[in-house]
Amino acid sequence: GRLGGDEFVTIxxxxxxxxxxxxxxxxxxxxxxQPYLIQGLSLELSPSIGISLYPxxxxxxxxxxxxxxxxxxxxxxxxxxxxxxxxxPYNQKLASLRHPLERPLQGSLERQEFELVYQPLFNTQLxxxxxxxxxxxxxxxxxxxxxxxxxxxxxxxxxxGLIGSLGRWVLQQACLQHHxxxxxxxxxxxxxxxxxxxxxxxxxxxxEVEQTMLESGIDPEFLELELKASAVLKHFDQSSSVLxxxxxQGLRISLDECNLEHMNLRQIGELxxxxxxxxxxxxAGLNHDKASVAIAxxxxxFGYALGTEVAVQGIESKEALQALLAYDCELGQGFYLxxxxxxxxxxxxxxxxxxH
Ligand code: C2E
Ligand code: MG
Numbered sequence: 001g002r003l004g005g006d007e008f009v010t011i012x013x014x015x016x017x018x019x020x021x022x023x024x025x026x027x028x029x030x031x032x033x034q035p036y037l038i039q040g041l042s043l044e045l046s047p048s049i050g051i052s053l054y055p056x057x058x059x060x061x062x063x064x065x066x067x068x069x070x071x072x073x074x075x076x077x078x079x080x081x082x083x084x085x086x087x088x089p090y091n092q093k094l095a096s097l098r099h100p101l102e103r104p105l106q107g108s109l110e111r112q113e114f115e116l117v118y119q120p121l122f123n124t125q126l127x128x129x130x131x132x133x134x135x136x137x138x139x140x141x142x143x144x145x146x147x148x149x150x151x152x153x154x155x156x157x158x159x160x161g162l163i164g165s166l167g168r169w170v171l172q173q174a175c176l177q178h179h180x181x182x183x184x185x186x187x188x189x190x191x192x193x194x195x196x197x198x199x200x201x202x203x204x205x206x207x208e209v210e211q212t213m214l215e216s217g218i219d220p221e222f223l224e225l226e227l228k229a230s231a232v233l234k235h236f237d238q239s240s241s242v243l244x245x246x247x248x249q250g251l252r253i254s255l256d257e258c259n260l261e262h263m264n265l266r267q268i269g270e271l272x273x274x275x276x277x278x279x280x281x282x283x284a285g286l287n288h289d290k291a292s293v294a295i296a297x298x299x300x301x302f303g304y305a306l307g308t309e310v311a312v313q314g315i316e317s318k319e320a321l322q323a324l325l326a327y328d329c330e331l332g333q334g335f336y337l338x339x340x341x342x343x344x345x346x347x348x349x350x351x352x353x354x355x356h
Contacts (some may be wrong), residue, residue: 002066033046048082049075051084114136114170122338171212200242232255257279280323
């Protein structure tokens with residue numbers, strides 16, 4: 001039956017094992033993903049399936065649907081085309097988060113509730129500023145809305161279809177800010193914008209970027225798009241072709257939250273990358289553990305061999321910076337080096353630095 005919008009419910013009676021359910025979910029995914037030919041266009045769906053089981057997940061229809069809904073929402077957050085069972089604390093957290101935020105997010109752009117903050121990226125060996133990353137913040141006007149960072153509200157915006165308009169706003173705002181800084185005489189600095197894969201895969205994304213660059217007057221070589229590695233690799237073929245188009249437009253591409261231990265290295269080699277960003281946690285076990293040191297060294301060497309820059313983010317202390325300096329990795333970012341700042345504060349901070 002259809003619950004509403006694009007949500008449907010299937011009830012499976014007489015289930016003997018979880019495998020029975022998995023079989024049905026896989027078959028449904030397979031069938032739903034077949035392209036539909038409509039007026040000469042081949043259109044594809046990206047289904048997301050959440051599954052709850054009676055009696056483990058609840059003994060009322062409402063609870064069972066709510067838990068299946070939360071599991072489906074978790075799948076959407078991970079880029080669709082998948083299924084997930086409702087067990088585990090992670091999904092419970094999402095179930096309780098979904099309702100409080102989805103409603104307040106509706107109309108939030110029109111109410112101008114977003115702003116960008118800017119965090120510098122450094123050449124840690126020279127102590128110079130190499131770039132700046134735009135990070136979105138949400139300040140809901142209504143009282144009683146729980147405060148949430150982008151790690152929480154971006155997935156909600158993705159799940160409820162707001163990510164395209166929010167992403168467009170972020171991109172435009174960042175490019176306009178870059179232009180304003182230039183006009184104010186700030187030395188030119190590349191600006192990085194985080195892009196959700198769901199936005200990148202929207203049909204007109206490359207055109208939108210081109211138009212935004214034209215309208216704001218930003219030189220493409222100063223615009224960098226950051227994409228989460230896990231999402232790109234999960235939808236490799238589609239993302240790769242869009243990224244190649246964007247690269248042709250002259251802008252820079254950066255892969256965020258890389259972890260070579262979980263990535264297909266050959267696929268990374270096929271992407272038109274300018275930079276790979278790693279978490280500082282990658283260096284964590286350093287002093288104790290030979291394998292961690294070897295992996296970190298190999299990781300940076302891999303990046304350089306592919307001709308990309310490598311950066312480590314999340315540097316929170318002097319010790320963390322020192323740990324990084326022991327490696328052949330030039331770029332670093334983190335609270336210890338420079339916190340995210342408002343646009344004016346950033347300009348003032350950057351101007352006062354001795355070296356650019
Ligand atoms: P990210 O791109 O990996 O951004 C870095 C995050 O780490 C930011 O959190 C930043 O404030 C935080 N950070 C910076 N230095 C440190 C540090 O030393 N220690 C720790 N613990 N954290 C540090 P934020 O702003 O909450 O953003 C979280 C994630 O949300 C971002 O991760 C990015 O994936 C996403 N995001 C942020 N802004 C946007 C946006 O405009 N669009 C999209 N699609 N995603 C965004
Ligand atoms: Mg980022």
